[in-house]
Amino acid sequence: MTQTSTGRAIRLEGISKTWGDTRALHDVSIDIPAGSFTALLGPSGCGKSTLLRIVSGLEQASGGRVLIGGQDVSQMPADKRELSMVFQSYALFPHLSVAENITFGLRTRKVPRDERAKRLDRVADLLGLGDYLSRKPAELSGGQQQRVALGRAVIAERPVCLMDEPLSNLDAKLRQTMRTELRALQRELGFTMIYVTHDQVEAITMADQVVLMNGGKVEQAASPRALYERPATPFAARFIGTPPMNVIPATALGEAGAKLQAQAGRRLLAGLRPEALHPCADSALRLSVTGAEYLGADALVQGRLGVAQVVLRAPGHALPAPGETIPLALAPRDLHLFDAETGGRIPPSDPASLLVQAGIPAGPTGAAAPFIQHEDH
Structure with missing residues (x-):
């Protein structure tokens, strides 16, 4: 499959989020280069999933700006931000086939049937799903379901892809395999990836940049090697x-x-x-x-x-x-x-x-x- 999308740079400027007296995010600023893989890493409750939802448009920030490709999208609805998202639960429709799940978004956007078929063939070949297109999600293994969720994101051909702990439901051996496949997929297609995880192994083996979060703040943002060799704080260490x-x-x-x-x-x-x-x-x-x-x-x-x-x-x-x-x-x-x-x-x-x-x-x-x-x- 040839590269179908070019990633866009993402810039977060002073993002904050509060619910009543609870502050989930404190003045978070991050630069994510176009076509790169950035992992948001940290313990439960540190704000990484909230930050991802703000980038996606599913949550509204209390302060700050989100820029994608240089455009301020802070007030833009999620469906206008030209991004795809993969959730921890996969969010597959149980009554639809694999092919129908993968192409669901294209059908809702009224992409012509011939174009849908061409894209489905490419994605099925890329993810090894050609023999499973007529099956329902319940007939698939966890790894196969994950590939279907990835296929639905990839077929959209969006310049930005967001993932919220997509491998956490898989066993250790399958997680290792999927890490390799997912990183290769991102490199081949060239989209900008933001990947939320609490697993340091996922972050340091996959990402170009790791953003370590703690208590709603950025503790350190650096390459995996720099984070390991030059931790900025005792928490990062x-x-x-x-x-x-x-x-x-x-x-x-x-x-x-x-x-x-x-x-x-x-x-x-x-x-x-x-x-x-x-x-x-x-x-x-x-x-x-x-x-x-x-x-x-x-x-x-x-x-x-x-x-x-x-x-x-x-x-x-x-x-x-x-x-x-x-x-x-x-x-x-x-x-x-x-x-x-x-x-x-x-x-x-x-x-x-x-x-x-x-x-x-x-x-x-x-x-x-x-x-x-x-x-x-």
Whole structure:
């Protein structure tokens, strides 16, 4: 199928939404490039679905503007915004066939029969639905129903497509398959995608841009790599990554942490990803092991740095026992510092120098050295 639509840029300016005394969205501003895939990510109740409905025209913003292709559509009804939408429930008509479900929107817009048939053939071929066009939704699997919902959106050939957790009803294996297919479909057709999800794996594997939301505000908008490698706040640091980043008071690093805080002149939080901590015999930074979770190739080791609880990712073949003490080092690029009062990220101008001054050994940048292997392992 050749590219049938060209995406349009979307700009959200100061979007707010209130219901009585409840404020669902606070001054949300986002730029979404034409033809890109943007994921709205965040926990339940953060405002991501409300924001999507405002873009679609199904909800009216209390303040701010929605621009699509440079045109202010804030007061425009949903059916005039030239976009399609896929819902979590698929919203298929149970009494209609697959073909009738896919072409329903074209029929209501009185697209000629011949044109409907041509588009249906293209979409059915693209989504592998050719053998199912005469079936009813109840005769299909969950993945096939999802393809029908996607087909109904794609056949409209609109420049913008909105999706609200469309894969959440599928099992894990099928979700992985559909992620790949959906991303390939978006790239092939070139439409602009806004995709709502609470699943960080969906967001970081599919999107060009991830907009992380928290409490009705944008916590951080960045590429998946930037969001993982340079989280802007402790919330972003903890939300992205499995297991999440350890965010602890800098004083948990002992004398080194005290030096860091003294240099900054404020209370700090230190962010340490589980995979960033490495054993190092000469280090004064020591983890007291409280437990370990075996995952095969990897293990997650729980322990204490001072009074702070942290998790360390280690090789699965070398599990330390509870009560052991492990000296740790940290690669300079893996230290994340946040202001404990404001939550803002503090970018050290020279991380290596900062670590040396603070007395924290710089660990290897490649694979972690194994723990001492015990006889019973």
